[in-house]
Amino acid sequence: MSLKIAIIGASGLVGRELINLFEKSKKNFDFLLFASKNSIGKKIKIKDQEYFIKELNEKEFDGLDFAFFAAGGEVSKKYIPIAVNKNVRCIDLSSYFRMDKNVALVIPEINFHSIKDHMIIASPNCTTTIMLMALYPLHKKYNLKRVVSSSYQAASGGGKKLLDKLEKDTLNAIKTNKNYDYGFNIFLHESRVNENFYSLEEEKMILESHKILDNDKIKISPTCVRVGVKRSHSLSINAEFEKNVDINEVYELLEGFEGVKLFDKENKRFAGANDSTYKNEVIISRVRKDLFDNNRLDMWVVADQLLKGASLNAFLIFEKLNKF
């Protein structure tokens, strides 16, 4: 019997990508698709089978094996406890449960071992996942001490609404020659700013990294801004390690790590955000030793945040849990 899976947020940017991954999977599953009231009745095809999007209610979790939550924190908050009560294992893409000590926060290539009998497994913040994929193979060898990360984040990281806003504001700015928030502009990530002047997105990068690496001593200084890019986040990272780094060994470590790819090292070409769209790998270029410190490195990292930063990470958790 095939597993019965719910995708909540099936009409969203992340939900759609998750469906694409299931579409390409060699395995077959039974699906139930949910979204908001606005999408009820819309059809989505997965492997020649048509599914109608339904409205979520408690009864829908009866008889399910897995549920992917990609519909925001409030939906996860309300429905994950109900699903878990009905013995449905949940993979949550929202931030709601990530820091809960009873919830595993997982990047499969890094800390799959942290999943025990957890019924809720959270997929981390997209920028955090991309940063840690680039740093983890080096951390294992040299022990990470401090990270300064500036991220240039795509509109789709904020869901359909923000992507629409980028398109509208850009067109309006061209038409009117006036300033629009998201037309030819960069600005601090739109999440709430805390008393310490760090945004919630930046705070997630610190706290979630500590949980995933099981080490809260690593000093992390993030700055997250939105740029006029539709898809794929870019990160400029300066990382300090406890040990001196050897640049050739750094290349080897990165090349040997699953899910990471070095971009055109031979020709010293650098990857732009668009070089990573629709790609599964986290793409690294401009790896260079800090000119002032032997235990520091600089690198430029780009990745499709809708894939490795969200849907693909959740899908890999699911595949590994089921040993596919």
Ligand SMILES: NC(=O)c1ccc[n+]([C@@H]2O[C@H](COP(=O)([O-])OP(=O)(O)OC[C@H]3O[C@@H](n4cnc5c(N)ncnc54)[C@H](OP(=O)(O)O)[C@@H]3O)[C@@H](O)[C@H]2O)c1
């Ligand atoms: N975008 C990213 O890069 C990214 C990365 C990591 C994590 N995430 C997380 O993934 C989740 C989805 O993000 P997204 O970018 O896909 O957002 P999105 O494009 O805005 O899609 C949101 C989805 O949730 C559905 N939804 C909204 N309210 C609902 C409700 N009350 N009940 C059921 N479904 C509801 C929407 O349905 P309608 O289409 O009918 O409105 C839509 O399918 C969020 O929790 C986000 O934080 C996103």
